[in-house]
Amino acid sequence: MEDLFANLASGLALALSLENLVFLVVGVCVGMLVGLFPGFGPAAGIAILIPMTLGLEPTTGIILLAGIYYGAMYGGTITSILINTPGESATVASTLDGYPMTQAGRAGPALVMQAVASFVGGAVGVVLICAFAPALSSFAASFGPSEYFLIVFLGLLLLATLMGDSLLKGIISALFGFAISTVGVDVISGAQRFTFGSPELIDGIYFVPVAIGLFGIGELLNCIYTGEHKKAAKRISVTIFSRAFWPRAGDFRISRFTFARGSLIGFIAGVLPGSGATIGSILAYSVEKRVARDPGEFGKGDIRGLVAPEAANNAASAGAMVPLISLGIPGSGATAVLLGALLMWGLQPGPMLIVDNPDFVWGLIGSMYLGNLMLVVMSVVAIPLFIKFLDVPYRLVVPVIVTLCIVGTFALHSSMIETWILLATGLLGFGMKRFGYSPAATVLAVVLGGMAENAFLQSLLIGDGSLRIFITRPISLALTAVVAAIFAAAALVRLRALRR
Amino acid sequence: MSRVLLVLVLAFAWIDADADSAYPVRPLTYTVAFGPGGGNDLMSRTVVDIIRQYELYGDQHVRVENRPGGSGAIGYGRVARQAGNAYVITSTSGSFLTTPIVSETSWIYRDFTPIALLALDAMFLVVRTDSPFVSIDQFVARARQSDMKIGGTGATGPDRVVAGLFAESAGIEFTYVPFQNGSGLLTGLTSSSLHALVSNPSEVMGQVAAGNFRVLAYSADSRSTVYPEVPTFVEQGYEVEFAVPRGIVMPAGIPADVRDWWIAVLKKVVATPEWKNYLETRGLSGAVLWGDDFGDYLGRTDSEYRRILNSFGSIH
Numbered sequence: 001m002e003d004l005f006a007n008l009a010s011g012l013a014l015a016l017s018l019e020n021l022v023f024l025v026v027g028v029c030v031g032m033l034v035g036l037f038p039g040f041g042p043a044a045g046i047a048i049l050i051p052m053t054l055g056l057e058p059t060t061g062i063i064l065l066a067g068i069y070y071g072a073m074y075g076g077t078i079t080s081i082l083i084n085t086p087g088e089s090a091t092v093a094s095t096l097d098g099y100p101m102t103q104a105g106r107a108g109p110a111l112v113m114q115a116v117a118s119f120v121g122g123a124v125g126v127v128l129i130c131a132f133a134p135a136l137s138s139f140a141a142s143f144g145p146s147e148y149f150l151i152v153f154l155g156l157l158l159l160a161t162l163m164g165d166s167l168l169k170g171i172i173s174a175l176f177g178f179a180i181s182t183v184g185v186d187v188i189s190g191a192q193r194f195t196f197g198s199p200e201l202i203d204g205i206y207f208v209p210v211a212i213g214l215f216g217i218g219e220l221l222n223c224i225y226t227g228e229h230k231k232a233a234k235r236i237s238v239t240i241f242s243r244a245f246w247p248r249a250g251d252f253r254i255s256r257f258t259f260a261r262g263s264l265i266g267f268i269a270g271v272l273p274g275s276g277a278t279i280g281s282i283l284a285y286s287v288e289k290r291v292a293r294d295p296g297e298f299g300k301g302d303i304r305g306l307v308a309p310e311a312a313n314n315a316a317s318a319g320a321m322v323p324l325i326s327l328g329i330p331g332s333g334a335t336a337v338l339l340g341a342l343l344m345w346g347l348q349p350g351p352m353l354i355v356d357n358p359d360f361v362w363g364l365i366g367s368m369y370l371g372n373l374m375l376v377v378m379s380v381v382a383i384p385l386f387i388k389f390l391d392v393p394y395r396l397v398v399p400v401i402v403t404l405c406i407v408g409t410f411a412l413h414s415s416m417i418e419t420w421i422l423l424a425t426g427l428l429g430f431g432m433k434r435f436g437y438s439p440a441a442t443v444l445a446v447v448l449g450g451m452a453e454n455a456f457l458q459s460l461l462i463g464d465g466s467l468r469i470f471i472t473r474p475i476s477l478a479l480t481a482v483v484a485a486i487f488a489a490a491a492l493v494r495l496r497a498l499r500r
Numbered sequence: 501m502s503r504v505l506l507v508l509v510l511a512f513a514w515i516d517a518d519a520d521s522a523y524p525v526r527p528l529t530y531t532v533a534f535g536p537g538g539g540n541d542l543m544s545r546t547v548v549d550i551i552r553q554y555e556l557y558g559d560q561h562v563r564v565e566n567r568p569g570g571s572g573a574i575g576y577g578r579v580a581r582q583a584g585n586a587y588v589i590t591s592t593s594g595s596f597l598t599t600p601i602v603s604e605t606s607w608i609y610r611d612f613t614p615i616a617l618l619a620l621d622a623m624f625l626v627v628r629t630d631s632p633f634v635s636i637d638q639f640v641a642r643a644r645q646s647d648m649k650i651g652g653t654g655a656t657g658p659d660r661v662v663a664g665l666f667a668e669s670a671g672i673e674f675t676y677v678p679f680q681n682g683s684g685l686l687t688g689l690t691s692s693s694l695h696a697l698v699s700n701p702s703e704v705m706g707q708v709a710a711g712n713f714r715v716l717a718y719s720a721d722s723r724s725t726v727y728p729e730v731p732t733f734v735e736q737g738y739e740v741e742f743a744v745p746r747g748i749v750m751p752a753g754i755p756a757d758v759r760d761w762w763i764a765v766l767k768k769v770v771a772t773p774e775w776k777n778y779l780e781t782r783g784l785s786g787a788v789l790w791g792d793d794f795g796d797y798l799g800r801t802d803s804e805y806r807r808i809l810n811s812f813g814s815i816h
Contacts (some may be wrong), residue, residue: 202571462675
């Protein structure tokens with residue numbers, strides 16, 4: 001334990017050197033900006049800055065790049081809350097209550113709370129890294145295809161709680177997402193499905209254009225349909241000194257345990273390589289809705305529905321550093337790019353990294369404490385600026401957002417097909433909104449569907465075609481038990497309702 | 501109007517005349533057919549950095565563009581379409597050969613001008629240290645009794661070819677478990693889901709150094725300079741010789757003197773300490789072939805791929 005504090009102190013000292021501090025500031029600022037642009041995720045931001053880091057010390061380099069990575073998590077939610085457009089699959093769940101808060105004129109408190117929740121999640125995550133990294137890395141290492149399948153399956157089951165008014169419409173939305181996720185090369189057989197000879201579809205349909213279309217463009221069309229653009233601009237004049245800007249004491253009181261639960265769930269999900277932050281935010285949201293006495297408030301702008309996924313996705317981005325550093329296994333697109341950077345600097349990620357380069361690892365951890373602190377201060381100072389955006393009359397906002405969405409999507413892979421997908425899903429998103437379907441379920445099914453299919457088929461290949469593999473491995477058995485318990489609980493509730 | 505046209509025509513004529521006498525007179529586009537951070541991207545950026553550092557491309561600018569998608573189909577297709585353009589260049593990898601075999605692309609390796617093979621990326625066969633397999637013979641002996649699960653990245657990539665060649669020469673049956681990326685593959689073995697995996701040395705190096713994984717064999721024709729302690733398949737009696745060609749190609753129809761210019765430049769690149777450092781940190785062997793020799797090598801590797809993938813029924 002003493003070792004831990006000594007290491008941490010030396011890490012903080014390293015992070016506080018002038019050069020490292022300057023690059024940390026650059027990193028978190030770039031990260032936040034990158035998060036703000038729909039479609040332009042942290043992976044792309046990091047990739048662009050990698051060549052810049054070649055001349056730097058590896059510790060300074062990773063401080064810069066990691067700053068972009070977790071800074072983007074802060075920025076990404078801002079668009080989810082203000083214009084209902086998640087740029088990251090991990091912030092889809094934040095739209096569910098974040099955007100209704102904006103519609104109710106509470107954008108200020110929503111943004112402040114998300115910054116606080118992000119900070120709590122990030123800080124708890126870093127503390128947990130310090131305390132449990134060695135134990136956690138062996139836990140992450142024991143996850144094979146069968147365990148992955150069960151975790152993703154759990155996430156899919158809990159999608160049901162995100163589905164708004166009608167379960168049937170929610171399931172239809174999710175199945176539509178699955179259908180989209182079958183496009184592209186089948187990882188197991190190598191056969192192409194629904195690509196129609198187009199090389200741009202070989203890798204499948206990427207979730208980003210679908211998410212921006214369903215949420216962003218769909219929401220715009222809906223606002224125009226309901227005549228939002230004809231209304232005079234609402235003058236919201238808030239500064240950090242006005243009362244309407246800050247969350248009420250009640251907001252904190254009601255969500256005090258939400259912070260803790262969200263951070264913990266997010267961190268554990270983040271440690272598991274795979275789509276950690278996304279599954280973490282879904283798990284946190286649905287757990288919160290389950291434990292709430294008044295689950296009916298969720299989806300209508302409940303502060304807990306925003307705090308839970310935000311604390312979770314930031315804790316997850318800290319958690320994702322565990323397998324990256326201790327096992328050399330990246331958990332997401334962005335951490336995979338970070339791994340490439342490590343190799344470029346001549347470092348070998350893996351169990352020996354912390355032994356051979358303690359300065360590097362502890363300097364990174366120290367910088368994450370400071371970075372999270374900077375981000376929360378920066379967010380609070382910048383929030384009035386973001387809210388100003390809502391002052392702009394809607395008829396002027398529409399062309400700007402449409403342009404941003406199209407340019408952002410095209411910039412991803414310079415693909416015209418993805419741009420058409422954006423426009424098509426935009427129309428679809430409008431229809432889904434009008435008829436009460438769930439775009440969140442569709443987008444998350446696009447992300448999780450392919451993962452579930454691959455992990456399931458890999459499990460069957462390994463288990464000689466038998467489902468026994470899901471109960472013969474200890475962790476799989478525990479996860480199967482959880483899944484079974486959820487089904488049993490649902491059946492029991494239904495049974496009781498019938499008797500009454 | 502006609503005067504403007506005349507000026508334009510003259511201007512183009514002048515550029516053309518200049519292009520004949522000197523190279524390079526325009527910026528270079530280095531297309532990477534994969535996303536940033538991967539093996540191909542890393543090699544391309546190393547080459548570009550060396551070119552910049554030693555000012556090997558005159559006073560002109562070199563631009564790197566990532567065009568990922570379709571396992572290289574998009575990026576390589578983009579280069580192939582620019583036949584005759586002497587200012588676009590790209591790096592080869594396993595997918596440069598496998599993608600046209602397994603999917604419908606508008607190009608194959610013959611639609612490019614081969615410049616140079618710079619390195620060979622051969623594969624490791626890896627097991628867990630706590631497994632009973634200390635040598636490859638023990639692994640084969642067990643494989644004769646029970647079905648072994650061997651993992652690799654991709655259903656039709658180089659990993660599958662190495663696993664297939666190994667099974668063929670050892671006369672064993674096995675189940676190949678494809679993973680979508682290197683990190684999923686790695687957890688397949690750390691979680692004891694697989695018996696063995698086939699992978700790039702750089703992806704498993706960390707686990708090997710920590711004593712968690714053991715390397716049974718290397719798929720190059722001779723031992724690696726970076727891992728001299730790892731025996732090759734061939735010296736242990738298994739006819740497995742396979743490596744991903746990391747080389748450089750340009751579009752078809754470029755002038756012969758431009759090709760020779762690039763061969764001369766790349767000979768300088770591979771002689772730098774930076775390049776040696778790259779080979780070392782990535783665990784590649786620095787095999788080089790120039791011009792048509794590289795073209796012949798691509799042809800041989802291509803027919804080997806086709807034979808193996810055909811025998812699995814992977815070609816649809």
